[in-house]
Amino acid sequence: MPDGSLLERVLQPAQRQALFQPVVEIVGPRASEHYYEGLTRGPQGTSVESPQILFEYARRKRSLAAVDRACTLTILDAARGLPGQPRLGINVHAPTLALDPGFVDFLAQTAAQNGFAPGRLVVEIVEHAPPWNAAGFGHALDALRAIGVRIALDDVGLGHSNYMMMLECRPDYFKIDRHFVAGCHRDFHRRAVLRSVAELALQFGSQVIAEGVETVEDLETVKACGIGLVQGWLFGSARPARVSKAPFDGPERIIHSEDRAAS
């Protein structure tokens, strides 16, 4: 390893890359961008280039908050290159919010330095593992809401994104995992889950984002289940800010399920 430990490399700004994927509103005659989710990749050519491996590694190094801060810096810096004045989604792990009391101030300051008002930010809360500091988590969520940041609960339906987390987060957005979305047009049980989450979100006064929409058939099914926001390859893969579309002009590709099955 040329420059010290892998963690040291991860924490060097030049070693990280930011990509952006649109969350798209499908209600109305024409699809429109709702916000861009920022995604970080670790040092190129290493195992932690993959975000899954990166954050699991950070967790094992007991450095999740440091890596979340580093990724937040990377996303906000790179997001200046996005077209227009879009909203921006930033992934933050629940333990970081719970255990790093300075994180919300750090986020607000970094956003301001990069020209982002807090009202343009969506914090996407990703998985957590108990035990953790519920009081600290609640304070952080209150602080985020107080400055106008919206809250999304990621990976709804999987792992720890469960009913307890829904109650603790009271999210503005439920992001339902792609596991329940991919192939929903030909699976009654997946449609039942989608309708259930859509109804639950309605009761919460929240919106649902269906992740992993890759075919026109799934898109139409998701819409019929009462879900108004989607994300997936049908509307664009994750890509650097400089090559994101300007302005957003609807589905990038028309992919039918039989095409995907054949590819």
Add this chain to the structure above:
Amino acid sequence: MTRSILVVDDEPAVLVAVADYFRGQGHVVDVATEIEEAGALLAFRRYDAAILDLRLTSLGGSEGLSLLHEIRERDARMTVLVLSAYISREARAQALEHGADGVLQKPFPLGDLERLALGTERRADA
């Protein structure tokens, strides 16, 4: 037949030599220089064999044993080989007791490593 192999060693020269050897045989190889990196890879990817150097951590320490335990909890069928420049009789016994299929003392011919990691020979004490 292509196999997936994880090689864990904090010595870059050894890591590169072992990884290049297996890649040259047509196998898919991931490498890790830290025990936490190895653990993260094992959490999301499946391997046919893992080759771990004990210099990363003393086997008597909890980290090495935890990794062996973790591997065995995830996949009872994966071949796990432990490498070391020096290993005591007690440490060798402990490695086998905690789930290693074999312990190999450095230096060793790469062909032996391949035979133990991907062959049918198990519980080998080279």
